[in-house]
Amino acid sequence: xxxxxxxxxxxxxRQSLFDQGYLDEQFIQLxxxxxxxxxxxxxxxxxLYYRDSSRLISSIEQNLERxxxxxxKLDNIMHQFKGSSSSIGAKKVKAECALFREYCRAGNGxxxxxxxxxxxxxxxxxxxxxxAYFQLARQAGPAETASRPK
Amino acid sequence: xxALQTITQSSVSTGATSYNSCKGAASTSASAxxxxxxxxxxxGLRVLVxxxxxxxxxxxxxxxxxxxxDVTTCSEATVxxxxxxxxxxxxxxxxxxxxxxxxxxxxxxxxxxxxxxxxVIMMSADGRTSAVMRGD
Numbered sequence: 001x002x003x004x005x006x007x008x009x010x011x012x013x014r015q016s017l018f019d020q021g022y023l024d025e026q027f028i029q030l031x032x033x034x035x036x037x038x039x040x041x042x043x044x045x046x047x048l049y050y051r052d053s054s055r056l057i058s059s060i061e062q063n064l065e066r067x068x069x070x071x072x073k074l075d076n077i078m079h080q081f082k083g084s085s086s087s088i089g090a091k092k093v094k095a096e097c098a099l100f101r102e103y104c105r106a107g108n109g110x111x112x113x114x115x116x117x118x119x120x121x122x123x124x125x126x127x128x129x130x131x132a133y134f135q136l137a138r139q140a141g142p143a144e145t146a147s148r149p150k
Numbered sequence: 151x152x153a154l155q156t157i158t159q160s161s162v163s164t165g166a167t168s169y170n171s172c173k174g175a176a177s178t179s180a181s182a183x184x185x186x187x188x189x190x191x192x193x194g195l196r197v198l199v200x201x202x203x204x205x206x207x208x209x210x211x212x213x214x215x216x217x218x219x220d221v222t223t224c225s226e227a228t229v230x231x232x233x234x235x236x237x238x239x240x241x242x243x244x245x246x247x248x249x250x251x252x253x254x255x256x257x258x259x260x261x262x263x264x265x266x267x268x269x270v271i272m273m274s275a276d277g278r279t280s281a282v283m284r285g286d
Contacts, residue, residue: 049205
């Protein structure tokens with residue numbers, strides 16, 4: 001694949017992540033923070049997020065197994081997870097977090113469980129998409145990760 | 151007209167630093183000179199960022215660097231408080247998350263306000279103003 005084709009593909013991939021609602025403006029903030037001193041900043045943050053948030057996912061899983069679940073505790077953990085997800089612009093994940101918290105406040109265990117399944121799905125999908133995006137960007141060269149739509 | 155700001159110049163270094171950068175400050179504070187820096191302010195502003203979420207913390211650190219602040223990060227409120235106590239005069243402002251596991255952000259605010267008289271800016275993923283206004 002020649003360079004121009006690569007660039008176009010990366011740009012399209014990136015745009016579709018926004019168009020399909022996977023990412024929000026916070027991701028653009030991350031791109032703007034990337035510079036020569038921190039050329040892989042966006043990928044670093046995303047990697048950090050997935051590494052760190054896995055413990056929160058496990059914690060929620062454990063707490064959901066309790067009968068009855070401690071909704072207050074679940075809400076607190078989810079607040080943390082939502083905050084973390086917000087910092088990388090994970091739009092769909094964030095939406096599921098908000099829904100989960102609504103169910104917590106309503107004391108609806110089943111609602112929580114269903115939402116959590118959906119959350120994990122979105123979390124996994126985003127991870128795969130971003131991995132593919134970063135891989136392509138790396139192949140094409142460092143300049144591509146900060147490309148903006150025209 | 152923009153207000154002129156005076157800052158005590160101890161160690162102005164761009165980039166994130168660990169606690170060591172403040173070592174010199176205590177001994178040089180007596181001989182520290184005051185400098186009027188209307189153009190540069192707030193470059194070199196010594197910020198302590200406290201947030202238990204390491205992803206958010208890393209983002210805040212980078213944002214601070216881009217603003218040419220002298221930034222120190224901390225993921226635990228109790229550690230932050232000890233740092234502030236040990237290195238009095240080493241920071242200009244504290245940026246703190248509201249919800250933290252080891253100490254509530256408001257608790258930190260209270261201590262910092264009483265002991266160090268430093269400005270504390272509260273941050274919350276909870277977008278409601280009420281969540282941060284409680285700090286009043």
